[in-house]
Amino acid sequence: MSRSKLRWFYCVIFLMVPIHFLWAQESPKIKKKATLTINSGNTAQNCSNSLKNCLIQISQNLTQCLPKPGAITITNNSRIVAKNIQASSSDTNFNTFVVQNNGCPASLQxxxxxxxxxxxxxxxxxxxxxxxxxxxxxxxxxFDMQALACQARLTATPTTVNLAFGGSSQNVTVTNIGNANANNVQATIASPTLGIIETNNCPSALAPNASCQFSFISDSSAGSTTATISASNASNSVPITINVSPAPATVISVPATAVIPVSDSAGVSFTVMNLTSNPAYNVTVNLPPAWTSTVSSSTCSVIPGNGTCNLTLTSNAFEAFVAQGGILVNGDNISSPPTMALAFSVSGYLVYSVQSPNMYVIQDADSSSVWSEDTTTIPGITETSTHPPDACNGATDGFCNTTQIFNFYEQMQSNAATLCYNITLDNIGPVTAGTWYLPSVCELGIFDPSIPNGSDAGCPSGFPNVVTNLYSLGFLTDLSGKYWSSTEYNNAPSDAWYQEFIGNKQSTQGANVRNGSFGSLLVRCVRIIGPA
Incomplete structure (x- = not known):
């Protein structure tokens, strides 16, 4: 082989060795990886990191928390065996508190x-x-993981409570069967509440497996309602059905009358008697609505069978009202509630008329006197006199009549009007002469045609008077006999009108000779008391 050919051969060999070496080094990096998908079980869609659609909830391994552990399902969607599948995170909470049960094999086909x-x-x-x-x-x-704090869970027994109206209390036991403290356990009574009183004996935090009690007692009405027991961090609430049976009826008795002193915090007390062996509940006075801004009644919550209780009526203002009868004293289980009459007094004097702001009161004791020592006519004070032109409205204005009589005689003789006029000291203290006066015939009372030997002074219908507003209601039972008025008799000026109190709430008008030839008659003076 020529030297040039050898040189070319060696060059090719030199180039081939690095290329092969490089191929050998790079081939592990291009091995295919197994492709995994995961599903949290909440949706049919697989988890996607870009969609952030995968969140599992986990809790302590307790049935009171979640019904089953949070889990993910992993699927090998490739043709390569997936090896050593693990779930991991750099999060401190994950590494400190999360316990996992890895059901994946070392090699997932x-x-x-x-x-x-x-x-x-x-x-x-x-x-x-x-x-x-x-x-x-x-x-x-x-995927994302949300760890939940276990909640408290409540049970209660019994879930139905039967109360007897006014009877003993019944208990409900509440138990925390959860794994966390039950905070602020409370009972809420639905409407109608029936006046049920609930007592909470639970601590502010009821520990797991601990119990506490609620007590319920009936205090107002019969019927059925629901109390819901809950806690601020409980996973449930427990309804309790409460049935209240009515109390057996009872009968009470009260006095016929009572007198309320105005502006007196002590008030007046009277005794209520329970006439049966059944307890009486929530007994009080049903005051007229117009009175309730200044007058109040106490309540006897329970009067034992055949027992007694005192009710107190108080007035918080220097204000009186005209007496009323037929005022109910009632309670929750009273059969045929009794009635009574209530009147007002100022410094011991009964109020017979109220013409705001003035209160008209009557003396608490009798005197006796002739009407006058003569039979001289005094102008302008008969039952037909009208002012003007007459001096007085003789039938209705005793103050004016008394002033006329006093001025006419100038204290030169004894007479009933002057007797009243000269009072200068009463239960309130010193008073100016002329404060007290002899009432007119219509201020004293009315004519009753059913009583013989009477005469009608023709009083205006509804005019306030002692008979209608006090005597006929059972007050002033000490009035007895004939009482002078300050009104002369028009048909015979030698006579004057009187009001006769016969007893048994009966009274009528009549006229008698003024000068005492038939003896003296009784006198009960009246006065006006203005605002304090």
């Missing part, structure tokens, strides 16, 4: 699948994004 399940060893909640799934010869794929 093409087309085959395996599962890795996960749970945590703590109750801490955390999120680990981009958990890597990869084998030694596979592509990489990712």
């Amino acid at each position: 093409p087309g085959h699948s395996c599962t890795i399940s996960f749970f945590t060893n703590t109750s801490i909640a955390f999120l680990t994004p981009n958990v890597l799934v990869k084998g030694t010869n596979t592509t990489s794929t990712f």
